Amino acid sequence: xxxxxxxxxxxxxxxxxxxxxxxxxxxxxxxxxxxxxxxxxxxxxxxxxxxxxxxxxxxxxxxxxxxxxxxxxxxxxxxxxxxxxxxxxxxxxxxxxxxxxxxxxxxxxxxxxxxxxxxxxxxxxxxxxxxxxxxxxxxxxxxxxxxxxxxxxxxxxxxxxxxxxxxxxxxxxxxxxxxxxxxxxxxxxxxxxxxxxxxxxxxxxxxxxxxxxxxxxxxxxxxxxxxxxxxxxxxxxxxxxxxxxxxxxxxxxxxxxxxxxxxxxxxx
Numbered sequence: 001x002x003x004x005x006x007x008x009x010x011x012x013x014x015x016x017x018x019x020x021x022x023x024x025x026x027x028x029x030x031x032x033x034x035x036x037x038x039x040x041x042x043x044x045x046x047x048x049x050x051x052x053x054x055x056x057x058x059x060x061x062x063x064x065x066x067x068x069x070x071x072x073x074x075x076x077x078x079x080x081x082x083x084x085x086x087x088x089x090x091x092x093x094x095x096x097x098x099x100x101x102x103x104x105x106x107x108x109x110x111x112x113x114x115x116x117x118x119x120x121x122x123x124x125x126x127x128x129x130x131x132x133x134x135x136x137x138x139x140x141x142x143x144x145x146x147x148x149x150x151x152x153x154x155x156x157x158x159x160x161x162x163x164x165x166x167x168x169x170x171x172x173x174x175x176x177x178x179x180x181x182x183x184x185x186x187x188x189x190x191x192x193x194x195x196x197x198x199x200x201x202x203x204x205x206x207x208x209x210x211x212x213x214x215x216x217x218x219x220x221x222x223x224x225x226x227x228x229x230x231x232x233x234x235x236x237x238x239x240x241x242x243x244x245x246x247x248x249x250x251x252x253x254x255x256x257x258x259x260x261x262x263x264x265x266x267x268x
Contacts, residue, residue, distance in 0.1 A: 005137035023234025043075035052253030134177040145185025145208030186214025220266035
């Protein structure tokens, strides 16, 4: 019997004492020069990052945008398999959302990983191919960490509630298989607290703690449901050693450890 994603994540968090999600955003323009001649430079980069950080990682989160070409997909598959070999689950940051056959095609991405981020803008039917896979995790975009998030997410409905609150309420209804979480940015700590009160049982994926300077304490205090949730850093970890040449992965490992220790101060 396949164990559901959030159960596996809970085991990983307890075993490694960490809620850190490491964002594997393997930007070709920022990879170390000595990897340029590698057959798959993104895979070579990620392998070293995984070697250096897996002890501190509750999850890896590759952003699919950095892999959407032939060599990129090969690199991503190698990365997922390698992370699984280290017993670390993988969450694809893909933000998919569409209807009909297109949604079903997008949902096939979950064959490659353990969880995915999705966009709720097209409604329940657009997410059903993801939600129906009970053993996979589905993180619904709710209140994101980018400056323009307020353009739509903060708009008030006729009921007086903002759009992001309605999204959270819908996600709670969609959680029939206990496989739904929310994406709520650490750059919006007030909304984090508000949403935790509104949907106490949904785990959050909280981006924005690294390079975006989000609120780490709020991310931990409000991002976890029964101790389960993820706080993500991408560039702040994987490019911590951007100027370190062949030793880049050591800096990434140190950055992941620092974030693990920082977050754990608020978990106690």
